[in-house]
Amino acid sequence: MPRQIGDVILEVHDLHTHIFTRWGVVKAVDGVSFYLRQGETLGIVGESGCGKTMTALSLLRLVPRPGGRIVQGKIMLEGENLLGKSDNEMRHIRGRRISMILQDPQTSLNPVFSIGNQLIEGIRIHHHQEGYQSLVRRAIDALKQVRVAAPERRVQDYPHQMSGGMKQRVVGAISISCEPRVIIADEPTTSLDVTIQAQYLRLLREIQEDTGLSLIFITHDFGIVAKMCDRVMVMYAGRVVESGPVREIFNKPSHPYTQALLSSVPKLEERPERLYSIQGQPPALWDVPPGCRFASRCAYADDRCQQAYPPSFTVGEGHIADCWRLEDSWKNQ
Amino acid sequence: MEKSVILRVDHLKKHFAVTKGLLIMKVIGWVKAVDDISFSIRQGETLALVGESGCGKTTTAKVILRLEKPTAGQVFIDGKDVHTLEGNDLREYRTMVQAVFQDPWSSLCPRMRVREIVAEPLVINRRPSRPEVDARVEEMLAAVGLRSQQANLYPHEFSGGQRQRIAMASALISDPKVIVLDEPVSALDVSIRAQIMNLLVDLQQQFQVSYLLIAHHLATTRYMAHEVAVMYLGKIVERAETEELYKNPLHPYTKALFSAALPSHPDINHEEIILAGEVPSPINPPAGCHFHPRCPFAMRQCSEVEPEFKEIAPNHLVACHLY
Numbered sequence: 001m002p003r004q005i006g007d008v009i010l011e012v013h014d015l016h017t018h019i020f021t022r023w024g025v026v027k028a029v030d031g032v033s034f035y036l037r038q039g040e041t042l043g044i045v046g047e048s049g050c051g052k053t054m055t056a057l058s059l060l061r062l063v064p065r066p067g068g069r070i071v072q073g074k075i076m077l078e079g080e081n082l083l084g085k086s087d088n089e090m091r092h093i094r095g096r097r098i099s100m101i102l103q104d105p106q107t108s109l110n111p112v113f114s115i116g117n118q119l120i121e122g123i124r125i126h127h128h129q130e131g132y133q134s135l136v137r138r139a140i141d142a143l144k145q146v147r148v149a150a151p152e153r154r155v156q157d158y159p160h161q162m163s164g165g166m167k168q169r170v171v172g173a174i175s176i177s178c179e180p181r182v183i184i185a186d187e188p189t190t191s192l193d194v195t196i197q198a199q200y201l202r203l204l205r206e207i208q209e210d211t212g213l214s215l216i217f218i219t220h221d222f223g224i225v226a227k228m229c230d231r232v233m234v235m236y237a238g239r240v241v242e243s244g245p246v247r248e249i250f251n252k253p254s255h256p257y258t259q260a261l262l263s264s265v266p267k268l269e270e271r272p273e274r275l276y277s278i279q280g281q282p283p284a285l286w287d288v289p290p291g292c293r294f295a296s297r298c299a300y301a302d303d304r305c306q307q308a309y310p311p312s313f314t315v316g317e318g319h320i321a322d323c324w325r326l327e328d329s330w331k332n333q
Numbered sequence: 334m335e336k337s338v339i340l341r342v343d344h345l346k347k348h349f350a351v352t353k354g355l356l357i358m359k360v361i362g363w364v365k366a367v368d369d370i371s372f373s374i375r376q377g378e379t380l381a382l383v384g385e386s387g388c389g390k391t392t393t394a395k396v397i398l399r400l401e402k403p404t405a406g407q408v409f410i411d412g413k414d415v416h417t418l419e420g421n422d423l424r425e426y427r428t429m430v431q432a433v434f435q436d437p438w439s440s441l442c443p444r445m446r447v448r449e450i451v452a453e454p455l456v457i458n459r460r461p462s463r464p465e466v467d468a469r470v471e472e473m474l475a476a477v478g479l480r481s482q483q484a485n486l487y488p489h490e491f492s493g494g495q496r497q498r499i500a501m502a503s504a505l506i507s508d509p510k511v512i513v514l515d516e517p518v519s520a521l522d523v524s525i526r527a528q529i530m531n532l533l534v535d536l537q538q539q540f541q542v543s544y545l546l547i548a549h550h551l552a553t554t555r556y557m558a559h560e561v562a563v564m565y566l567g568k569i570v571e572r573a574e575t576e577e578l579y580k581n582p583l584h585p586y587t588k589a590l591f592s593a594a595l596p597s598h599p600d601i602n603h604e605e606i607i608l609a610g611e612v613p614s615p616i617n618p619p620a621g622c623h624f625h626p627r628c629p630f631a632m633r634q635c636s637e638v639e640p641e642f643k644e645i646a647p648n649h650l651v652a653c654h655l656y
């Protein structure tokens with residue numbers, strides 16, 4: 001792969017995003033730390049409600065208000081802490097330096113504006129001194145980059161004139177139109193058919209090779225991780241339970257949750273006699289147990305797991321997992 | 334021992350008229366949602382219909398469930414033509430065919446207790462006494478792994494996986510022969526999917542019921558189905574036993590679907606066949622083989638002659654000019 005991976009461009013340190021509701025505080029993101037290098041693809045995997053989308057929204061400072069608040073942590077993008085920025089400064093960072101591709105193109109495009117209009121809306125913030133014609137040209141360029149056929153004609157179209165795959169390309173064009181350094185893609189292919197998904201994933205990889213941007217891929221599908229990502233981070237109930245290079249995680253999953261998830265996914269290549277299945281449900285985020293959050297569903301859990309959250313153990317090159325069982329193998333070494 | 338055929342679909346067609354004008358309506362075209370498909374399911378087995386959105390999977394299911402009338406062709410359940418049934422036979426049919434839908438958040442009535450939801454197919458079609466119903470509901474809840482006290486709760490008190498269990502209990506209560514499963518696990522979380530897939534397989538063995546599985550996720554299909562039919566634009570392009578199809582896919586569309594499926598490990602590299610374009614409109618599908626505009630192996634005759642559905646190997650049928 002010709003892709004070059006460079007220095008750390010984004011670093012998140014001990015991020016806590018809570019949602020304050022009438023019934024209590026939901027700790028959607030509860031102490032998440034990670035980094036992202038230039039040109040790299042990081043996968044964030046987890047089930048719904050594990051805090052992966054909230055982490056992404058925190059990076060853009062778009063946590064739903066009122067209610068949601070980043071209570072603690074640091075988000076360092078190219079050396080600057082985004083949490084110290086004013087709303088106005090953030091508007092110039094979003095799109096230009098960090099941007100997002102949303103899950104569902106049907107709802108993230110406005111049906112009453114032409115797609116050219118919606119592209120220009122973002123571009124104008126960063127190129128307000130330019131005339132209309134040059135903004136249109138930038139919009140057409142962005143559509144060309146996502147391989148939309150006949151972009152000169154397509155800029156005048158409305159979302160309903162396009163197919164689902166085409167709309168998702170437009171959403172992609174909006175997020176790359178201002179040449180950001182980091183793009184967060186939140187389940188970008190869940191609403192697409194398999195053959196269209198394959199086209200879209202290849203497109204994202206080509207754009208990444210051309211521009212050297214960094215990607216954060218939020219997904220619940222280990223297949224997408226296997227195909228696209230360099231590193232993975234597995235989230236469970238608001239915390240990162242395991243992270244590491246993609247091959248390390250697939251070959252040597254060290255947290256029981258990762259192990260269970262990987263073995264419960266049916267495979268295309270072979271049919272097991274019986275699928276491994278995880279019992280139970282993730283804990284409610286307004287009432288998380290003091291110990292390991294996975295303990296109630298874990299086959300290996302003991303008293304220690306109920307009492308205290310395990311520290312992080314390094315199990316391999318850049319491979320970290322939070323599990324008490326690793327302490328034993330640590331001591332034995 | 335050869336098991337008996339429970340469901341047989343014979344040259345089924347379902348066309349929808351595309352009309353223009355409000356007062357004076359004119360038919361300007363036909364959507365051939367299902368266009369001459371045939372298959373059968375044996376007792377206690379699963380047939381999966383696989384394909385992208387708009388290929389006619391759901392329409393096929395609707396016709397089998399008598400929610401749509403076929404334009405031509407027949408559906409037989411236990412040897413009886415479903416669409417000519419009347420009176421008691423129709424009542425009997427309604428207990429024999431049940432469905433479980435994709436989204437358990439919208440398919441269960443929020444104002445009914447679990448007991449009422451589960452009992453409904455029985456109460457409507459057989460009018461049993463109250464103690465009979467209660468005993469049966471309890472039995473079914475136990476079969477799907479729920480406690481009998483939970484019968485008094487409402488659907489909102491359950492998680493997605495549990496709701497799908499309720500839907501399954503309701504589908505099984507009238508001793509059906511066939512259950513249509515429309516994407517039964519795709520709305521569930523990854524860690525819950527395996528539970529429900531195992532449950533579906535167990536229940537099939539326990540009750541010897543046949544499943545018509547509608548799915549687009551190929552790995553799920555491999556785990557659940559005995560036989561797989563791949564659909565494209567209203568037609569079945571390939572049909573074979575699951576193991577045979579996954580080891581030896583023949584139709585270029587099936588091959589493309591497999592190559593587009595995501596790998597289970599980063600070191601597995603599927604041969605990349607990326608199809609150009611998208612599924613064309615079913616209103617005026619391409620002439621000849623419907624797949625030829627996107628097919629990497631298209632020849633001249635593909636755009637002219639419609640390929641025949643031929644048996645290439647035992648129980649492996651393909652509609653393609655390459656074979």
